[in-house]
Amino acid sequence: MRIGITLLTDLPWAEAAPRWRAAEEMGFAHAWTYDHLVWGGLPDSPWRSGIPVLAAAAATTSRIGLGTLVASPNLRHPYLLHRDAQALEDLSDGRFILGVGTGGDLDSRVLGEAPLSVRERVDRFQENVDLLVRLREDDHVDSEGRWFSVAGARTLPGLVRTPLVVAGNGPRSVRYAARVGDGWVTTGPATDSLEDWFAGLAESSRVLDEALEGRSLPRYVLLDSAGTLHGSAGRTALSSAAFFTDLVGRVAELGFTDAVTHWPRPTAPYAASERVLEEVAGLLPRL
Numbered sequence: 001m002r003i004g005i006t007l008l009t010d011l012p013w014a015e016a017a018p019r020w021r022a023a024e025e026m027g028f029a030h031a032w033t034y035d036h037l038v039w040g041g042l043p044d045s046p047w048r049s050g051i052p053v054l055a056a057a058a059a060t061t062s063r064i065g066l067g068t069l070v071a072s073p074n075l076r077h078p079y080l081l082h083r084d085a086q087a088l089e090d091l092s093d094g095r096f097i098l099g100v101g102t103g104g105d106l107d108s109r110v111l112g113e114a115p116l117s118v119r120e121r122v123d124r125f126q127e128n129v130d131l132l133v134r135l136r137e138d139d140h141v142d143s144e145g146r147w148f149s150v151a152g153a154r155t156l157p158g159l160v161r162t163p164l165v166v167a168g169n170g171p172r173s174v175r176y177a178a179r180v181g182d183g184w185v186t187t188g189p190a191t192d193s194l195e196d197w198f199a200g201l202a203e204s205s206r207v208l209d210e211a212l213e214g215r216s217l218p219r220y221v222l223l224d225s226a227g228t229l230h231g232s233a234g235r236t237a238l239s240s241a242a243f244f245t246d247l248v249g250r251v252a253e254l255g256f257t258d259a260v261t262h263w264p265r266p267t268a269p270y271a272a273s274e275r276v277l278e279e280v281a282g283l284l285p286r287l
Contacts, residue, residue: 001248001251001252001256001257001258001259001287002029002030002257002258002259003028003029003248003258003259003260003261003280003284003287004028004029004030004031004032004065004067004220004258004259004260004261005023005028005030005031005032005260005261005262005263006031006032006033006034006069006222006260006261006262006263007019007020007023007031007032007033007262007263008033008034008039008042008262008263008265009033009034009047009048009049009050009053010042010045010046010047010048011046012046013048013053013056016053017056017057017060019263020057020060020061020064021060021061023061023064023263024061024062024063024064026277026278026281026284027281027284027285028064028281028284029064029065029258030064030065030066030067030097030258030260031057031061031064031065031066031067032066032067032068032069032097032099032260033050033053033054033057033068033069034050034068034069034070035049035050035051035068035069035070035071035072035075035076036050036075036103036106036107037049037075037106037107037110037111038106038107038110039106040104040106041269042269043106050068050071051068051084051088054066054067054068054088054092054096055087055088055091058088058091058092058093058095058096059091061095063095064095065095065096065097066088066092066095066096066097067096067097067098067099067165068097068098068099068100069099069185069222069260070099070100070101070103070165070167070185071098071099071100071101072100072101072102072103072107072125073102073103073124073125073127073128073147073148074103074104074105074106074107074108074111074113075107075108075111076128077148078128078129078131078132078135078148078150079131079135079148079150079153081098081100081132082132082135082136082155082159085098085159085162086157086158086159088162089159089161089162090157094161094162096161096162097162097163097165097183098162098163098164098165099165099167099185099220100125100128100129100132100164100165100166100167101125101166101167101168101185102121102122102124102125102167102173103125105121122172122173123146124146124147126176127145127146127147127148128147128148129164129166129176129180130180131143131145131148131150132164133164133180135150135153135155135159136155136158136159136164138155139154139155139156140152140153140154141153141155163182163183163218164180164181164182164183165181165182165183165184165185165218165220166180166181166183166184166185167184167185167186167187168184168185168186168204169186169187169188169189169200169204171204171207174186174204174207174208174211175207175208175211177208177217178208178211178212178215178217179211181217182217182218183217183218183219183220183258184208184217184218184219184220185219185220185221185222185260186201186204186219186220186221186222186225187221187222187225188200188201188204188221188222188225189201197225198250198254201221201251201254201256202254205219205254205255205256209255218257218258219255219256219257219258220256220257220258220259220260221251221256221258221259221260222260222261223237223244223247223248223251223259223260223261224236224237224261224262224269224270236261236262236264236270236271236272237261237262238261238262238264238270238272238273238276238277238280239272239276240276241276241279241280241283244261244276244280245280245283245287247259248287261280263277264276264277
């Protein structure tokens, strides 16, 4: 089991940079950030774009994986995202992980786009990723889609060391991740019951296994996703080291290869003590 940590972009870089370095020094396998214009969890907070933050993180670290959790079609054209991924692959010396997902619709609403149904948003996401895959595999790409188009898109220098980790919770999206992804990431179902959350993870894992037909795929899970973990009681995965290790053990039993938590904040969301983070870091070698 590899353990990762997510750092939000609400802090200025002078305060954030030591945390990215600390995540590497603590032994986390990968570090992530959200990619939004505005994040619904902190809608009134200062915010920075995830791509340049990851570029700065690449310059201040040397070993830890760095990823988007997740880039979405709400604000990213696939060709621009492909070019950004190429830059991050180079800047990080192959440590970048391109996490992509449907995302919430706040960013698209901020950009004045017409509202879409859930089905339309998934359709748009899959069109986005299908074009990303083509851009990764071909050069001089032409594509005319409902939402995204390119004409004679050059793709040099290629994108050969960056895994594409596809987010999905529902069966359709999980099967899509199995078909096109180099990895699958999930938040699990939206529920206030921890046991229901685990049951939902188990069902999604079963759907993935069925779609993979014997192939293997890295599987990432966001431990702070269940409502019971970050609800009114403020119980995040890092509420205690014992709770964290229990969660990691249970998702490992379901076949997950990677688990991701959040850097503790003094207030919600993800309120927890940095002392617990340090305690968990000491446990990473045996997790």
